[in-house]
């Protein structure tokens with residue numbers, strides 16, 4: 001895999017996101033996505049892994065990835081070429097300039113956003129800082145991505161997103177529920193530094209949009225029904241130092 005000093009190297013959060021995709025592999029294969037998208041592709045580790053997970057059965061799938069950091073897009077290009085995966089790469093802020101073309105077309109979206117709580121003025125600055133700087137509660141970029149995801153996802157679209165406890169994942173699920181999305185935690189992982197939740201969102205046509213006070217119980221309910229998946233928990237492993 002290619003690397004660059006100004007590009008985020010795959011870390012615990014990237015591994016947890018790919019583990020979530022692996023845990024959901026059978027569903028992904030049955031899902032037959034036509035278009036998969038990553039926002040904030042960094043090194044390309046996640047979208048390349050998704051392409052490898054879909055493998056031969058993913059023949060004909062189109063991949064598109066964006067990053068605000070031009071070096072990241074270059075590294076992703078090299079990583080995907082090395083694995084023989086074709087991809088459209090765009091240097092842009094989230095999906096600016098693509099929304100009209102991709103509206104309602106994305107079947108699988110993966111996002112490991114900058115989620116670390118930081119001063120607001122660190123968000124979106126050039127280079128590696130934009131990899132983690134998430135502003136207040138680490139939510140500045142996440143809160144911009146969610147409505148974009150809603151516009152781009154197809155009727156059967158799924159979103160897999162990394163969040164940190166400090167981001168208030170249950171509130172994120174409530175917010176998405178108001179837009180008509182069901183959610184569940186596919187992987188939850190605690191490291192020395194952080195507690196990560198990989199949440200999967202899908203359009204749930206049984207949810208009445210903007211229905212009040214359903215979401216928190218929905219989130220906890222989904223947490224309880226997915227307790228077996230917590231067996232995927234992987235403790236801090238010195239081999240995974242970032």
Ligand SMILES: C[S@@+](CC[C@H](N)C(=O)[O-])C[C@H]1O[C@@H](n2cnc3c(N)ncnc32)[C@H](O)[C@@H]1O
Nearest residue numbers: 008014040041042067068069093094112130131
């Ligand atoms: C935590 S890193 C994740 C990188 C890679 N997806 C992974 O999991 O290893 C977040 C990535 O999002 C990119 N990013 C930050 N703000 C962005 C924005 N507004 N639009 C697009 N990409 C952004 C960063 O440059 C960085 O590559």
